[in-house]
Amino acid sequence: MNANVGAQLGLAYAFVEREIALSKRYWAWEIVWLVYGIVTSLSVAYIALGAPGITGGSSDPALVSRFVLYLLVGTITWRFLGLIFEQMGETIAWERWEGTIEYTFMAPVPRLTHLLGMCGATLVRALGFSVAILAAVALFVPVDLSHANVASALVLLATGAVAFIGLAIGSAVFPLLWTEKGLQMAYIVQAVVLLVSGVYYETNVLPAWMQPLSFVSPATYVIRGMRDALLDGADLAHVWPNLWPALLVGAISIPLGLRVFLWAERHAKRTGRLKRSG
Amino acid sequence: MAVQVREAIRTEKKTAALAAFEVRKEFRPAKVTPGGGTNVRAVDDVSLSVWRGEIYGLLGANGSGKSTLIRLFSTLLTPDAGEVRVFGLDIGRDELAVKRLINRVSVEASFFKKLSAMENLVYAGRLYGVAPDESRPKIVSILRRLGIEDRRMREPLEQLSRGMQQKVAIARAFLSTPMLLLLDEPTTGLDIRSKREVQTFVRDLRDEHDATILLTTHDLDEASRLADRIGILHQGRLVAEGTPAELAARHGGGTLEDVFMTLTGRRLEDADATDAERPT
Numbered sequence: 019m020n021a022n023v024g025a026q027l028g029l030a031y032a033f034v035e036r037e038i039a040l041s042k043r044y045w046a047w048e049i050v051w052l053v054y055g056i057v058t059s060l061s062v063a064y065i066a067l068g069a070p071g072i073t074g075g076s077s078d079p080a081l082v083s084r085f086v087l088y089l090l091v092g093t094i095t096w097r098f099l100g101l102i103f104e105q106m107g108e109t110i111a112w113e114r115w116e117g118t119i120e121y122t123f124m125a126p127v128p129r130l131t132h133l134l135g136m137c138g139a140t141l142v143r144a145l146g147f148s149v150a151i152l153a154a155v156a157l158f159v160p161v162d163l164s165h166a167n168v169a170s171a172l173v174l175l176a177t178g179a180v181a182f183i184g185l186a187i188g189s190a191v192f193p194l195l196w197t198e199k200g201l202q203m204a205y206i207v208q209a210v211v212l213l214v215s216g217v218y219y220e221t222n223v224l225p226a227w228m229q230p231l232s233f234v235s236p237a238t239y240v241i242r243g244m245r246d247a248l249l250d251g252a253d254l255a256h257v258w259p260n261l262w263p264a265l266l267v268g269a270i271s272i273p274l275g276l277r278v279f280l281w282a283e284r285h286a287k288r289t290g291r292l293k294r295s296g
Numbered sequence: 297m298a299v300q301v302r303e304a305i306r307t308e309k310k311t312a313a314l315a316a317f318e319v320r321k322e323f324r325p326a327k328v329t330p331g332g333g334t335n336v337r338a339v340d341d342v343s344l345s346v347w348r349g350e351i352y353g354l355l356g357a358n359g360s361g362k363s364t365l366i367r368l369f370s371t372l373l374t375p376d377a378g379e380v381r382v383f384g385l386d387i388g389r390d391e392l393a394v395k396r397l398i399n400r401v402s403v404e405a406s407f408f409k410k411l412s413a414m415e416n417l418v419y420a421g422r423l424y425g426v427a428p429d430e431s432r433p434k435i436v437s438i439l440r441r442l443g444i445e446d447r448r449m450r451e452p453l454e455q456l457s458r459g460m461q462q463k464v465a466i467a468r469a470f471l472s473t474p475m476l477l478l479l480d481e482p483t484t485g486l487d488i489r490s491k492r493e494v495q496t497f498v499r500d501l502r503d504e505h506d507a508t509i510l511l512t513t514h515d516l517d518e519a520s521r522l523a524d525r526i527g528i529l530h531q532g533r534l535v536a537e538g539t540p541a542e543l544a545a546r547h548g549g550g551t552l553e554d555v556f557m558t559l560t561g562r563r564l565e566d567a568d569a570t571d572a573e574r575p576t
Contacts, residue, residue: 028427120400
């Protein structure tokens with residue numbers, strides 16, 4: 019039993035090691051994405067700093083600082099969750115582009131182990147990017163974390179990661195089924211999740227017909243809970259109303275995403291889509 | 297299960313490494329034709345057996361169904377009908393165990409292009425449970441034997457020639473010590489020298505490591521040079537099978553080219569040109 023778990027972890031680590039090696043070789047692109055992430059987050063933070071001048075609202079430094087943190091929590095949390103979604107979604111598309119998809123799928127690696135390895139690699143990258151962006155942004159704008167409950171925030175982030183992994187595994191099915199346009203479909207799903215999850219605003223500003231979508235997006239709860247934890251120091255008991263829905267989405271979406279992925283793999287094998295050129 | 301199978305077949309000489317029974321595979325046409333397109337049968341009730349330790353050459357023109365068969369045997373496609381067994385294991389029901397016994401080299405050397413040969417092969421080794429400590433010296437040894445210098449092993453694969461990349465692909469397949477090696481036109485596009493090196497390596501692989509090899513090719517010279525038995529595939533059907541001598545005796549004598557022409561009504565080069573549109 020233990021030997022098997024060890025063997026599976028060894029197999030899963032192959033994907034982590036591969037992704038690290040690819041990141042090193044594509045280092046210039048990694049810098050591009052990092053700079054892009056920093057600049058985007060910084061731009062959002064400057065919106066908060068400039069808001070009193072634009073709207074004529076309060077210029078109380080405490081309120082402005084709170085607004086800066088409000089937006090930064092949204093943008094950096096979304097960067098973290100979005101990276102998980104993108105990288106997992108690209109699991110198939112990237113391998114198809116490289117031409118390695120057939121070798122990965124004919125290797126004696128259980129699909130669960132394969133996806134677990136990809137999740138591991140994705141989490142390492144997403145966490146590294148998010149920490150780097152936060153550190154870089156803090157050099158330019160005042161980030162007041164004096165009231166933050168870091169433990170609650172970390173629990174929420176971990177929960178959000180789990181919930182998003184399930185969704186991301188599900189979205190990786192698009193490139194498996196639709197070889198030409200599948201990745202674009204996955205990006206559209208990601209964009210809709212961004213819109214409805216209250217990344218930069220409260221979800222009650224959305225049109226009434228759109229708001230139900232925010233209820234099913236785990237990002238809504240994670241970002242809301244992160245704000246409670248980092249702006250107001252909410253402990254686990256206080257973030258629980260936002261924690262359990264995210265946990266529930268994760269508990270449903272991971273097994274569901276895996277089942278859908280396995281079904282899609284079988285379908286791809288029946289229809290001949292499991293190949294490099296589609 | 298794969299370990300038990302390996303043990304069992306060591307003690308038994310006459311074992312079917314690969315057995316296919318009435319395998320059929322159809323594809324829906326890529327483009328919708330006026331009036332609705334009908335499915336194209338890429339593999340049409342093919343039955344064949346490859347014995348342990350044998351090199352079996354599957355000869356056919358482009359579009360004859362060779363690659364589809366290889367993809368079926370390597371678990372990348374599921375057959376619409378029929379059964380495929382690898383050392384007695386069903387490729388559908390015992391997929392993971394079958395995967396541990398096989399490996400494949402395709403016509404395109406598919407790698408992570410920015411990674412080096414060493415990085416690609418260490419990764420491939422890990423997928424087959426070979427730890428880097430074990431795989432690294434083995435990789436160096438195989439690649440040296442295939443004529444790749446040490447310094448080139450650490451260069452991104454996109455900087456290596458097509459011939460070198462194909463040799464790395466063969467090294468990747470060999471690294472997992474497969475019991476059954478599926479070679480899908482491994483020498484297509486290679487220069488004469490690289491082609492000969494690969495062919496020698498394939499034969500050595502069988503002789504030294506008890507591997508069974510299924511080789512697809514549309515190169516008559518390669519088929520007769522390497523294969524113990526040859527199957528001729530034409531429009532998805534296996535139209536003849538035997539040793540080169542048996543085929544010649546059965547189909548009017550002459551060369552393998554003559555046999556191919558007798559069976560299909562065309563020369564191989566002509567068939568390549570006209571059948572290339574069939575899905576594989």
